[in-house]
Amino acid sequence: MLNQRAQIAETVTWVVATIAIIVIILISVLVVQFNLKDKKFSSQGDSDLLITKSMTGYLLTKNVYGNLQNLGEEDSFNPIRENIKNSQLISFATKVFRDLYSEEYPDPFWIGVVHKDRKYLAGSTEIVSNTFGARNDRLASRHPNGRFFYNHVKLNDELVVELILVKFRK
Amino acid sequence: MNKRGTDKALSVYWFAILFIVAGGIVYMTFVFYGAPYDVREIEANVLINQVADCIATGGKLNDNWVDLNNDNFLQRCHFNFKVEDVYGWKDNQFYVEINSYDFKTDSGIYLDSKNEQVKFGDSGLNQSCITEGKYSPVCIERSFYVLEGDVSIVIKIKSVIGKADKNA
Numbered sequence: 001m002l003n004q005r006a007q008i009a010e011t012v013t014w015v016v017a018t019i020a021i022i023v024i025i026l027i028s029v030l031v032v033q034f035n036l037k038d039k040k041f042s043s044q045g046d047s048d049l050l051i052t053k054s055m056t057g058y059l060l061t062k063n064v065y066g067n068l069q070n071l072g073e074e075d076s077f078n079p080i081r082e083n084i085k086n087s088q089l090i091s092f093a094t095k096v097f098r099d100l101y102s103e104e105y106p107d108p109f110w111i112g113v114v115h116k117d118r119k120y121l122a123g124s125t126e127i128v129s130n131t132f133g134a135r136n137d138r139l140a141s142r143h144p145n146g147r148f149f150y151n152h153v154k155l156n157d158e159l160v161v162e163l164i165l166v167k168f169r170k
Numbered sequence: 171m172n173k174r175g176t177d178k179a180l181s182v183y184w185f186a187i188l189f190i191v192a193g194g195i196v197y198m199t200f201v202f203y204g205a206p207y208d209v210r211e212i213e214a215n216v217l218i219n220q221v222a223d224c225i226a227t228g229g230k231l232n233d234n235w236v237d238l239n240n241d242n243f244l245q246r247c248h249f250n251f252k253v254e255d256v257y258g259w260k261d262n263q264f265y266v267e268i269n270s271y272d273f274k275t276d277s278g279i280y281l282d283s284k285n286e287q288v289k290f291g292d293s294g295l296n297q298s299c300i301t302e303g304k305y306s307p308v309c310i311e312r313s314f315y316v317l318e319g320d321v322s323i324v325i326k327i328k329s330v331i332g333k334a335d336k337n338a
Contacts (some may be wrong), residue, residue, distance in 0.1 A: 029201075
């Protein structure tokens with residue numbers, strides 16, 4: 001009688017262990033299946049050929065290049081900034097870059113002239129930072145999940161035109 | 171004698187458990203790694219970039235753009251739309267459409283020499299863009315600004331990649 005009870009106890013232990021193993025495996029399989037997201041790759045990195053082409057086209061547009069150079073060569077910082085806020089150049093750039101790329105980069109947009117020595121910005125009103133040469137890095141560190149497009153073109157030895165388009169991923 | 175029988179039953183049990191656990195791991199690995207990597211969005215963007223490069227460089231339309239038309243576009247731009255021989259595909263997994271507009275007036279202008287909209291590939295794919303689902307193609311439309319002389323033009327390129335059977 002005692003022997004039979006011992007055998008039943010041992011069998012129950014094995015049955016429970018088997019059920020536990022099967023349950024654990026089933027849970028693992030379900031977790032894998034539910035967590036399996038679409039393996040879609042869509043990132044192009046930080047470069048964007050079409051925006052670069054648009055920027056080249058923008059700079060080649062009649063009077064744009066020369067007017068940008070003139071803006072950068074003004075002496076006083078504030079008047080320039082005010083001028084540029086209302087500048088046709090900036091509104092034209094906004095039309096090109098905002099209208100064409102607002103779906104891909106809906107967040108802050110900046111285009112302007114940066115002077116190498118005086119370290120000022122002369123650009124559109126949505127200024128995202130004001131330290132020369134580090135805007136893209138700063139933005140990236142502030143918004144690690146953001147997507148940025150950054151491009152710059154040298155107007156001459158002192159002046160650079162910069163374009164920054166941003167999409168903050170939420 | 172009885173003990174030997176119990177040992178035999180136990181070893182069978184252990185083998186059964188081993189197979190269940192191994193089967194579970196193999197199944198999970200297959201499910202996880204067996205799903206295809208869908209790179210069609212990248213493919214569509216690459217196609218758009220190549221078309222853009224063929225049409226314009228350095229911010230201006232290329233000199234040869236006036237000669238382009240539906241008949242010679244593939245050859246001129248060095249494309250071939252051949253695909254791997256699977257799922258009964260007949261090189262009909264791509265579609266590209268190019269539209270151009272005057273930047274200032276938004277009015278459409280024709281790019282090609284025959285005054286037609288330039289499009290090539292399987293137009294049936296384009297019609298499937300309006301549907302959303304597992305078997306829908308990937309459709310991407312992008313634009314860029316370019317000059318033709320002093321005229322500002324917007325080129326809009328639509329690229330559609332099928333290959334749904336492989337990526338669903």
